Amino acid sequence: MYDVVIIGAGVTGCCIARELSRYQLNACVVEKGDDVASGTSKANSGVIHSGFDAKPGSLMAKLNVEGNALLWKLAEELDFPVKKNGALVVATDEEEVKHLELLLDQARQNGVPGVRILSREEVMNMEPNLTDKTVAALYAPTGGVIDPFNLAIAMGENANVNGVEFRFETEVLQIRKKNGKYELETNHGTIETKCVVNAAGVYADKFHNMVSEEKIHITARKGEYLLFDKTVGDLFTASVFPVPGKMGKGILIAPTVHGNLYVGPTANDVEDKESTNTTQDILQVLTEKAKANHLSKRVIPMNKVITSFAGLRAHQDKHDFIVQEVPDAEYFFDAAGIESPGLTSSPAIGVMMAKMVSEKLKLKEKTGFVSARKGVLKPEKLTDEERNELIKKNPAYGNIICRCEMITEGEIVDAIHRPLGAKSMDSIKRRTRAGMGRCQAGFCTPRTMEILSRELRIDMTEITKKGGGSRLVVGKTKEL
Numbered sequence: 001m002y003d004v005v006i007i008g009a010g011v012t013g014c015c016i017a018r019e020l021s022r023y024q025l026n027a028c029v030v031e032k033g034d035d036v037a038s039g040t041s042k043a044n045s046g047v048i049h050s051g052f053d054a055k056p057g058s059l060m061a062k063l064n065v066e067g068n069a070l071l072w073k074l075a076e077e078l079d080f081p082v083k084k085n086g087a088l089v090v091a092t093d094e095e096e097v098k099h100l101e102l103l104l105d106q107a108r109q110n111g112v113p114g115v116r117i118l119s120r121e122e123v124m125n126m127e128p129n130l131t132d133k134t135v136a137a138l139y140a141p142t143g144g145v146i147d148p149f150n151l152a153i154a155m156g157e158n159a160n161v162n163g164v165e166f167r168f169e170t171e172v173l174q175i176r177k178k179n180g181k182y183e184l185e186t187n188h189g190t191i192e193t194k195c196v197v198n199a200a201g202v203y204a205d206k207f208h209n210m211v212s213e214e215k216i217h218i219t220a221r222k223g224e225y226l227l228f229d230k231t232v233g234d235l236f237t238a239s240v241f242p243v244p245g246k247m248g249k250g251i252l253i254a255p256t257v258h259g260n261l262y263v264g265p266t267a268n269d270v271e272d273k274e275s276t277n278t279t280q281d282i283l284q285v286l287t288e289k290a291k292a293n294h295l296s297k298r299v300i301p302m303n304k305v306i307t308s309f310a311g312l313r314a315h316q317d318k319h320d321f322i323v324q325e326v327p328d329a330e331y332f333f334d335a336a337g338i339e340s341p342g343l344t345s346s347p348a349i350g351v352m353m354a355k356m357v358s359e360k361l362k363l364k365e366k367t368g369f370v371s372a373r374k375g376v377l378k379p380e381k382l383t384d385e386e387r388n389e390l391i392k393k394n395p396a397y398g399n400i401i402c403r404c405e406m407i408t409e410g411e412i413v414d415a416i417h418r419p420l421g422a423k424s425m426d427s428i429k430r431r432t433r434a435g436m437g438r439c440q441a442g443f444c445t446p447r448t449m450e451i452l453s454r455e456l457r458i459d460m461t462e463i464t465k466k467g468g469g470s471r472l473v474v475g476k477t478k479e480l
């Protein structure tokens with residue numbers, strides 16, 4: 001029997017797992033996907049929010065500001081990419097300027113450092129590509145960008161190194177309380193645990209409602225994006241937001257931490273919690289925004305779009321995070337309603353949850369907790385001499401597999417053999433960026449498959465895009 005089972009290996013579940021791995025306990029993360037970050041954590045804006053947007057006094061505001069502060073330290077400790085590029089909310093008329101004052105007041109109440117309103121001249125000096133209609137902007141210097149997969153991967157790997165077990169492709173179907181413990185019925189048998197942490201993203205209401213009479217409700221709020229090539233990634237330095245609306249922070253234009261540019265996300269409530277397809281109508285809306293966005297004076301060329309994608313926010317009816325021991329279900333903990341800024345807040349959610357669970361179970365801290373981790377070795381970050389030295393020692397680092405992102409065989413082999421190593425094409429992509437570039441894996445797919453097949457000693461027909469039945473090839477043409 002486990003002490004704790006965490007449902008969901010998104011960024012929330014992984015951060016909780018990492019914080020709990022500081023204690024002496026027997027813990028497991030159960031995930032229906034084949035990898036960490038296979039739900040909402042893989043499809044979002046990747047913005048490190050500073051915290052001016054959340055309602056003062058809410059748990060969301062508190063955890064956003066705390067999470068922001070923690071992320072910069074964690075990025076060094078666990079070696080994942082972040083950039084403090086700042087955030088701008090741009091007002092294009094006097095009415096919108098009034099809204100900036102409100103946001104500034106909120107920022108002060110939430111304790112966000114350094115937020116101020118910039119004049120038109122100041123902001124245009126900072127971002128010359130802003131529209132001529134710009135009147136003023138709210139500037140938050142602690143805004144940043146992050147690689148969302150790598151945050152979850154880093155936290156998950158570190159939790160695993162510190163003893164937390166991960167069970168992938170394991171779907172929780174039912175939860176029962178029996179003889180003072182919880183039984184989780186899964187597609188791979190029953191798992192018993194003293195304590196459950198529900199970090200199931202858009203499905204967190206389903207599990208909460210299985211054990212509690214006080215029901216909660218989560219709506220999937222879809223956000224679609226257009227992602228552009230790195231050649232237009234320099235349009236803006238900061239993440240550029242419009243003045244927010246009723247449905248959220250609005251459609252922004254921002255650089256990613258890797259130097260691409262995106263326009264999005266939209267916000268539409270959907271019934272289907274698996275609906276991560278992109279839709280023609282919405283893409284048309286985004287295309288129009290990109291061509292004539294009121295935030296940018298430069299037209300963004302549509303032939304630079306490399307892909308579109310969508311993510312689902314776990315919007316809880318009261319629009320706040322729920323991080324609690326469920327009042328009428330002892331030993332059952334929720335991390336529910338973790339919508340934006342959930343990515344930014346996740347390290348703080350991890351700390352808060354670990355404190356609650358460790359106090360409840362009277363856990364003792366362990367000695368020998370490994371706090372640091374090294375990410376996948378990136379030859380591009382080395383000097384020419386260092387890279388040559390590396391290639392001499394291991395020629396796989398001289399063999400380019402993904403030409404768009406210049407990813408080597410050495411990086412892919414590293415991604416496969418590290419803790420919680422990659423087993424599918426998407427998991428290679430998330431760890432190394434092979435397949436993320438302009439050609440969207442057109443060139444590197446067969447070569448990456450060959451490496452996976454060789455390293456995992458499996459047949460090419462067993463290689464999947466993302467686990468389950470998502471096989472890429474069915475056999476050799478001449479044998480069919």
Ligand SMILES: Cc1cc2nc3c(=O)[nH]c(=O)nc-3n(C[C@H](O)[C@H](O)[C@H](O)COP(=O)(O)OP(=O)(O)OC[C@H]3O[C@@H](n4cnc5c(N)ncnc54)[C@H](O)[C@@H]3O)c2cc1C
Nearest residue numbers: 008010011012032039040041045047172201223342343344
């Ligand atoms: C469009 C959009 C933009 C966003 N932008 C930002 C941003 O810029 N900055 C920011 O801070 N936040 C942002 N967010 C929010 C952020 O992405 C989420 O808050 C965060 O990823 C939620 O992580 P999670 O781990 O709670 O959920 P998820 O990542 O969805 O993880 C839940 C996991 O539970 C698993 N699961 C579900 N049911 C079961 C089951 N029955 N059995 C086993 N496993 C199960 C799922 O497979 C999934 O992996 C955005 C979200 C969206 C959708």
